[in-house]
Structures are given as structure tokens and as C-alpha cells.
Amino acid sequence: MMQRLSLIALALLVSSCMVGPDFESPEPDMPAEFYSSTENAQGGGRTLEELAWWELFQxxxxxxxxxxALKNNLDVKGALVAVETARARYGIERSNLFPTVDLFLGSERENSSLLTDGNDSISNTQELRFNIAWEVDLWGARRRANEAANAIYLSSSYALVGTQLSLISEVADTYIGILAAKGRLQIRENTVFARERALVIADKRFQGGLTSKLEVQQSRVELAEARAGIVDIEQDIFQLQSRLSILLGEEPQAFGITSSLLDQELPEGLVAGVPVSILKNRPDMMQAEQALQEATARLGIAKAAYYPRLNITGELGFETEEFSDLLDSDGQKWLVGGELLTPLFNAGRIRAEDKIAQLALEQAGLDYQQTLLDSLNEVSVALNRYHLSQRRLSEREVLEEASRAYLILAIKRYRNGVLAYIDVLDAQRKLLDAELSVNESKEIQLKSVVELYRALGGGWQPEDVPVDITAADMAGL
Incomplete structure (x- = not known):
């Protein structure tokens, strides 16, 4: 009995077909290079897609x-749960490809009614059987459902990569923000120290009759102004460290960060690569492709609903009066049955579901195109910001050097009586602004690299994502 059912199942599965379109990975037209890219002029170098995060952030x-953060962040853990859930749901869909087999063991003792049966007797029935049921996947609806479930699983895997990528970028961005805030704090503290000394000198000059009380008051105002800015920076550092704690999945705390912005080094000759690389490197692009594959599979499911369904049932077991004879060959019984169900009238429901599936596929295609456009735009904007940040930093460094030279000259001329003290204060303000500007420009440059790294896909590779479970689990079918 079991051999016959197996042969029937194998013959039906081999001879069955799959209706609906087969998925083909899209190959959109891509520009030769990113908008605002200057790589051709600058020469080659390592592309960001080749770098793992530990190579970029040194x-x-x-x-x-x-x-x-990658180990403890709660969003990452939640994404991992989503992946495992999608894999389990795939297991449910895959099970529908195979027959269900249930074991039935029953015992019954019956006393017939003398009034209705005419025989006041007691009978025993003992039964052991296997119940078999199977819906043959004649038109591929079950296999299409497997394809859809596999696409959801892979999409959740790419979503996990996307969550990890966003986390890496956020941690790096927050860390750079802390370094920049500490840099501003150091500049302010140095300024306070310098102005404290200036106040002492101004007071001594006033006591010696070399200057007026106005100069002393000007020095006090400048000192108070420098001190006032420190509180706001300390508040920024506190908030950034609290944010970093959350990203690490920990309670808010202070971090003993000893690095500075100037310590941050980047690999030489970073380039963005070619636009087509984002198709395989950006997790959201891979998710959009899987959504397209899922919609394609669901259209196949909708198409299969037009055709008949074949259900096969069977029983194989033993039935006897005495339990001791339960496995006696004379008590063997079996049954094989089948039913073919074909849709005749459903008030247009199947046609409507088919239309919905077609529209869902069209929408998935539009979403894919929009994700691609957004990706190209993000990379182009990040590239432009990265290139401009390098120019900005170089220009601000020149300004800082000039401002420092100007202050030294102003102090000398003030001591020689050529300039008024107000000119020295003006030179000090210019230097302070220039130092803060260099600090800010360095922060922008480093954050622009983080933004570009994220926009290009973060250096992950396809092998970082779990294998296509359809390819693995369907290999034996």
C-alpha cells in the first residue's frame, strides 16, 4: 500500500507543472558612474564595498x-528573531508539499439494543491504522508558496544585515560626535586658560597705570564668555554618551574614550566604485529584489487557483475483535481514495485574486525602481558631501594657521603700543572660531565617510547572509 502511494506521488509530482511566471532577477540600466563622482580624475583606490567595518574604522x-553593539543591541536581536521566525514559517510551507500521516489506535466495546437490533450482544472492535492525506501539487501552487516563503526568509536576513549596518554607522557617528564634542571642550578650556592669563596681565597693567579699567573689564567679559560655552558642551557629551549606551544595549554611562579626532585615520585612496555594485551590496536593494520574487511567486499561486485540485487519501491498518489479534494478517485492511475538485462558480473571486496578485507584482517592481533611485541619490549626496568635506577641512586648516599667526603678531604689536587691546581680543576670537571650525570640519569629514560607507552597503558580502533555504531543502525533490 505504502509503495503504491509513494509511486503515485512520485509520478504525479514529476508530471506536474508550475503555472505563473518564473522569477528573473532584474537588470536595470545603470549609469557608468555616480553623480558627483571624481574618481576618474583622482585615480583608483580601494572601494568601500571591499572594506569590512573593522578595516574602515581603525x-x-x-x-x-x-x-x-553587534552582540548586545536589542534591535539586532529583534532582527535575529525575525529571521528565525521566517525560517520556521518556511518550514510550515515546505511541509505542505508532502503527505500527512497520522497514526490511529482505537478500541470500542458496544452493547446492541434488544429493541432495535433484536440481538442483545456485546461486541469488541480494536483498530490500528495509518491515515494518509495529500494534496498533489499539480500546478505548482505549493512550490510557489515555498518560493514566496523563501523570499520572505531571505528578505528578513537582508533586513538583519541592514539593521547591523545602520547600527555600525550610528555607533561610529555617535563616537565621532563624542570626539568632536571633547575637541570643542578642549579648545574652550584652552581658551579659558589663555584668557585667565590675559586677565591677570590686564589687571597688572592697570595697577601699573599702563592701561585703563576698560581693558580689565573687557578681559573679564571674554573670560566669562569662554567659560559659559563649556556647560553646553558638557551637556552635549552627556547626551551623546547616553545615546551610545543605548546603542550598545547598556544602561546610560560614561565611556573612558581617550582618542581624539586627530587620531582617526582612514585607509588611503578610498573610492566609491561603480553604481552597479549597489545592486548586490545594499541590503535594501536585496530586500526589494526578494519582495519582487515573493510577488512573482504569489502570482503563480493565484494562477493555480483556476485549475483543479487533486486530493489523495488512504488508510492502512488492522481491525479485529480481540486486542491480541490486532496485528494478525487476516485483520489487515486498506483504502485508497482520491477526489478532484475544480472551480465552477465563485462569483469572480479567483479572477479578483489574480488581478490583485498582478497589481502587487507591478507595485513590487515600482518599489524596486524607487529603491534603486533612492540608493543612487543617497550615494551621490554622500559622495558630494565627502569631497566637499575634504576641501572644507583643508581650507579651515589654512584659516586656523593664519589666525594663529595673526594673534601672535597682534600681541607683539599690542605690547609695543601699536595696537589697542580690543585688536588683541578680536584676534583671539578669530583664532577661537578658526579652531572650532577645524574641529567641526574634521567631524563633518569623518561623518561623511560613515554616511558614504552606509550608502554603499557597508562592505558586507552575500556570504554573510544565510543560504537560500529553497536551494538547500528542495535539492532532494
Whole structure:
């Protein structure tokens, strides 16, 4: 009995077909290079898609923080749960390809009614049987459902990569923000120290009759102004460290960060690569492709609803009066049955579901195109910001050097009686603004690299995502 059913199942599965379109990975037209790219003029170098995060972010403290975040961040853990859930749901869909077999063991004792049966007797029935049921996948609806479930599983895997990528970028961005805030704090503290000394000098000059009380008051105003800015920076540092704690999945705390912005080094000759690389490197592009594959599979399911369904049932077991004879060959019984169900009238429901599936596929295609356009735009904007940040930093460094030279000259001329003290204060303000501008420009440059890294897909590789479970689990069918 079981051999016959197996042969029937195999013959039906081999001879069955799959209706609906087969998925083909889209190959959109791509530009030759990113808008605002200057790589051709600058020469080649390592592309960001080739770099793992620990190669790009070389600060040991930052690497340690990112590693901790990837292990403990709650969003990442939630994404992992979503992946496992999608894999389990795939297991449910895959099980529908195979027959269900249930074991039935029953015992019954019956006393017939003398009034109705005419025989006041007691009978025993013992039964052991296997119940078999199977819906043959004649038109591929079950296999299409497997394809859809597999696409959902892969999409959740790419979503996990996207969550990890966003986390890496956020940790790096927050870390750079802390370094920049600490840099501003150091500049302010140095300014306070310098103005404290200036106030002492101004007071001595006033006591010696070399200057007026106005100069002393000007020095006090400048000192108070420098001190007032420190509180706001300390508040920024506190908030950034609290944010970093959350990203690491920990309670708010202070971090003993000893690095500075100037310690941050980047690999030489970074380039963005070619636009087509984002098709395989950006997790959201891979998710959009899987959504397209899922919609294609669901259209196949809708198409299969037009055709008949074949259900096969069977029983194989033993039935006897005495339990001791339950496995006696004379008590063997079996049954094989089948039913063919074909849709005749459903008030247009199947046609409507088919239309919905077609529209869903069209929408998935539009979403894919929009994701591609958004990706190209993000990379182009990030590239432009990265190139401009390098120019900005170089220009601000020149300004800082000139401002420092100007202050030294102003102090000398003031001591020689050529300039008024107000000119020295003006030179000090210019230097302070220039130092803060360099600090800000360095922060912008580093954050622009983080933004570009994220926009290009973050250096992950396809092998970082779990294998296509359809290819693995369907290999034996």
C-alpha cells in the first residue's frame, strides 16, 4: 500500500507543472558612474564595498564599541528573531508539499439494543491504522508558496544585515560626535586658560597705570564668555554618551574614550566604485529584489487557483475483535481514495485574486525602481558631501594657521603700543572660531565617510547572509 502511494506521488509530482511566471532577477540600466563622482580624475583606490567595518574604522576603541553593539543591541536581536521566525514559517510551507500521516489506535466495546437490533450482544472492535492525506501539487501552487516563503526568509536576513549596518554607522557617528564634542571642550578650556592669563596681565597693567579699567573689564567679559560655552558642551557629551549606551544595549554611562579626532585615520585612496555594485551590496536593494520574487511567486499561486485540485487519501491498518489479534494478517485492511475538485462558480473571486496578485507584482517592481533611485541619490549626496568635506577641512586648516599667526603678531604689536587691546581680543576670537571650525570640519569629514560607507552597503558580502533555504531543502525533490 505504502509503495503504491509513494509511486503515485512520485509520478504525479514529476508530471506536474508550475503555472505563473518564473522569477528573473532584474537588470536595470545603470549609469557608468555616480553623480558627483571624481574618481576618474583622482585615480583608483580601494572601494568601500571591499572594506569590512573593522578595516574602515581603525580606532581600537571604536572597534570594541561596534563589536559590543553587534552582540548586545536589542534591535539586532529583534532582527535575529525575525529571521528565525521566517525560517520556521518556511518550514510550515515546505511541509505542505508532502503527505500527512497520522497514526490511529482505537478500541470500542458496544452493547446492541434488544429493541432495535433484536440481538442483545456485546461486541469488541480494536483498530490500528495509518491515515494518509495529500494534496498533489499539480500546478505548482505549493512550490510557489515555498518560493514566496523563501523570499520572505531571505528578505528578513537582508533586513538583519541592514539593521547591523545602520547600527555600525550610528555607533561610529555617535563616537565621532563624542570626539568632536571633547575637541570643542578642549579648545574652550584652552581658551579659558589663555584668557585667565590675559586677565591677570590686564589687571597688572592697570595697577601699573599702563592701561585703563576698560581693558580689565573687557578681559573679564571674554573670560566669562569662554567659560559659559563649556556647560553646553558638557551637556552635549552627556547626551551623546547616553545615546551610545543605548546603542550598545547598556544602561546610560560614561565611556573612558581617550582618542581624539586627530587620531582617526582612514585607509588611503578610498573610492566609491561603480553604481552597479549597489545592486548586490545594499541590503535594501536585496530586500526589494526578494519582495519582487515573493510577488512573482504569489502570482503563480493565484494562477493555480483556476485549475483543479487533486486530493489523495488512504488508510492502512488492522481491525479485529480481540486486542491480541490486532496485528494478525487476516485483520489487515486498506483504502485508497482520491477526489478532484475544480472551480465552477465563485462569483469572480479567483479572477479578483489574480488581478490583485498582478497589481502587487507591478507595485513590487515600482518599489524596486524607487529603491534603486533612492540608493543612487543617497550615494551621490554622500559622495558630494565627502569631497566637499575634504576641501572644507583643508581650507579651515589654512584659516586656523593664519589666525594663529595673526594673534601672535597682534600681541607683539599690542605690547609695543601699536595696537589697542580690543585688536588683541578680536584676534583671539578669530583664532577661537578658526579652531572650532577645524574641529567641526574634521567631524563633518569623518561623518561623511560613515554616511558614504552606509550608502554603499557597508562592505558586507552575500556570504554573510544565510543560504537560500529553497536551494538547500528542495535539492532532494
Amino acid at each position: 580606532d581600537p576603541q571604536l572597534q570594541s564599541l561596534i563589536d559590543t
